[in-house]
Amino acid sequence: MNDNTHLSPAGSRQTPASNSRLYLQIADKLAQQINAGELKPGMRLPAERDLAQQYDVSRQTVREALIALEVSGLVDIRPGSGVYVLQEASLKSSLLAENAPGPLEIMEARLLLEGDAAALAAERISNEELLKLKAYLTQMISLVAQQRSAEAETFDGKFHQLIASATRNSALQSMIEWLWALRESSELSQLFAEKIRRQVAGPNIEAHEKIYLCLSRRDAAGAKAAMQSHIAQVTEAYVLLIGE
Amino acid sequence: MNDNTHLSPAGSRQTPASNSRLYLQIADKLAQQINAGELKPGMRLPAERDLAQQYDVSRQTVREALIALEVSGLVDIRPGSGVYVLQEASLKSSLLAENAPGPLEIMEARLLLEGDAAALAAERISNEELLKLKAYLTQMISLVAQQRSAEAETFDGKFHQLIASATRNSALQSMIEWLWALRESSELSQLFAEKIRRQVAGPNIEAHEKIYLCLSRRDAAGAKAAMQSHIAQVTEAYVLLIGE
DNA sequence: TCCGTAGAAGTGGTTTGACCAAAAATTTAT
DNA sequence: ATAAATTTTTGGTCAAACCACTTCTACGGA
Structure with missing residues (x-):
């Protein structure tokens, strides 16, 4: 399975980053940056504490966003080390194609x-x-x-x-x-x-x-x-x- | 398959529930219960606070586990209401089934x-x-x-x-x-x-x-x-x- | 009796701040 | 220069609150 960029829960078709849940908004923003290539594979993204400050949310919220990203395969969380971008841009499929088989x-x-x-x-x-x-x-x-x-x-x-x-x-x-x-x-x-x-x-x-x-x-x-x-x-x- | 639908991070091939990260252990346990049919689709699972007490971990850890489950499509988190098991047309669900293919x-x-x-x-x-x-x-x-x-x-x-x-x-x-x-x-x-x-x-x-x-x-x-x-x-x- | 509404209870969402263990970077001693 | 000891950084976990929204309940009017 590939292109698991579906961070939002199953049935919810919302505009990206419009979710009421803050951690999903953060996850969407980060996912966008990854898919847009701003964050390239292998790159380590800022520490949880820094991201929290950057997005003006609590560290917990950032953690939850990162966990969502990890489970969806975009990112690799290495305890004690950092969070690393895994998957490269899959723009083509992320917009028109669904992650689920068509x-x-x-x-x-x-x-x-x-x-x-x-x-x-x-x-x-x-x-x-x-x-x-x-x-x-x-x-x-x-x-x-x-x-x-x-x-x-x-x-x-x-x-x-x-x-x-x-x-x-x-x-x-x-x-x-x-x-x-x-x-x-x-x-x-x-x-x-x-x-x-x-x-x-x-x-x-x-x-x-x-x-x-x-x-x-x-x-x-x-x-x-x-x-x-x-x-x-x-x-x-x-x-x-x-x-x- | 979605799977997308694997809870453990990409490269980690570990025995289920042997992950060092607590929230993934909890997620695995819950996922097993869902896939084993103990938690049937549509059923609402215990409140975060209750699960925390049941597994003797903090509520925060339970939350992170639930988020992992939601992103992987096993569960639907409805704010203010509860966490519900989704019916999942997932191959993964039959992976642990009793009548596993020989x-x-x-x-x-x-x-x-x-x-x-x-x-x-x-x-x-x-x-x-x-x-x-x-x-x-x-x-x-x-x-x-x-x-x-x-x-x-x-x-x-x-x-x-x-x-x-x-x-x-x-x-x-x-x-x-x-x-x-x-x-x-x-x-x-x-x-x-x-x-x-x-x-x-x-x-x-x-x-x-x-x-x-x-x-x-x-x-x-x-x-x-x-x-x-x-x-x-x-x-x-x-x-x-x-x-x- | 019925029904709708106001209030109470329950649930997930978020914040804060603290401490731990492991990895990474740095300093120190050899 | 190298290896060991130490400090720093990083994610992992816990705790106690408070908020917003949903759901349940009981009260009161029809």
């Missing part, structure tokens, strides 16, 4: 990971799981037909998650779960999903049917191709949205 | 993920990164020649991590980091690594050279094949160990 990054990762997962699942999935998968698919079809696309997407998620689980690899499964959770926690991804939901009726039934078919035939290569084509299609919709 | 699961996931990552990296890696990669390789060769295999493995990790970073996909990078962290946190994996370290001189130089060569030629397919063959070889060593 929607397209998530989709690219899904393309690779879920593709491989589908291939593995084709070889390892049980008949019971296939039945469950079929049931999810049926639910999805029914809900899409009723225009209840939001609910249909619930089963979309279950469908993919079940395939991940069928790999019999908990590491793979955890990572795919994480990618889905990331998507849901990302405002931008949510926005995309919302827009797409209005344009199309819901999850692509055909694509899921094809994946299911390949899995039921234990066709690893086919399942991988079907899954990747499916995810690529969704990604394409994202890209089109960005173009607007 | 060594072979980790290796299988690495085979897939790092294979894909190598292919992506071949197309996106910069010349600077290639130089860095080469430097790691050189260090590795030198250390292996001096029988310092443990240190050589440090550069092994850096080598793989740099490739992950060259994918320009932070999701991919985070997941690969996670897999390596898992390996290091797994006793069984550590045991394997220890045994293997005694049998072979250190990281397989040839395999890494081949990977580097493919990357420098921007040969995506070759890089993927080389990476997968490398990881498969390590996995094979694991399997042989299990057979004994």
Whole structure:
């Protein structure tokens, strides 16, 4: 993980240094100086007592700011020695890009990971799981037909998650779960999903049917191709949205 | 991963809660409770004053620990209200989970993920990164020649991590980091690594050279094949160990 | 009885000033 | 010039306050 310049708490989207908490304001100011290159990597910044005087706050407040900077990886605190700048300027990503993976990054990762997962699942999935998968698919079809696309997407998620689980690899499964959770926690991804939901009726039934078919035939290569084509299609919709 | 989300300062590889700094010890303890599920998302944890008494430290120290937790995204501090556990879609949270992936699961996931990552990296890696990669390789060769295999493995990790970073996909990078962290946190994996370290001189130089060569030629397919063959070889060593 | 408001209690935020341990710089002795 | 002893600097911790804001509670009016 890189570019942890998110000093503010999760949900708070505020102008830098406008936070009500003083130690976060100080942390923001210092982070800005670091990212602006005024404080270069390796450089030791002033002693806590000096910073306190400089910003006209207490030493404790400065300490809390420095701790925030350390945890976010910008700075290295060496007891008895000083505080040193670690990370060099990451301006490009600090402004437009978020520290969290963007929607397209998530989709690219899904393309690779879920593709491989589908291939593995084709070889390892049980008949019971296939039945469950079929049931999810049926639910999805029914809900899409009723225009209840939001609910249909619930089963979309279950469908993919079940395939991940069928790999019999908990590491793979955890990572795919994480990618889905990331998507849901990302405002931008949510926005995309919302827009797409209005344009199309819901999850692509055909694509899921094809994946299911390949899995039921234990066709690893086919399942991988079907899954990747499916995810690529969704990604394409994202890209089109960005173009607007 | 956010992680961003590691509480300990960058370079310090210490046993959890063994840090000399008290506030990091407290932060680790709280983080463990959160990740273990003892403190569930949405739950408000005890007031700073209470925590201070509970852990027998000053309130200030508790505050610094909480700030570290907030910056790393585990917790939400609401002034005047309290400190609340956030639901975190974090890979790190499952790191200490009971059903941690086994060594072979980790290796299988690495085979897939790092294979894909190598292919992506071949197309996106910069010349600077290639130089860095080469430097790691050189260090590795030198250390292996001096029988310092443990240190050589440090550069092994850096080598793989740099490739992950060259994918320009932070999701991919985070997941690969996670897999390596898992390996290091797994006793069984550590045991394997220890045994293997005694049998072979250190990281397989040839395999890494081949990977580097493919990357420098921007040969995506070759890089993927080389990476997968490398990881498969390590996995094979694991399997042989299990057979004994 | 219900409901809103004023007050009390609780919580994080900040300040001050002090002392400690370890690192770094300086002086001293060899 | 070098090594050891000493002083200084630096982060780490503790303590006791006070503030501003949130939350809870109990009172009083409808």
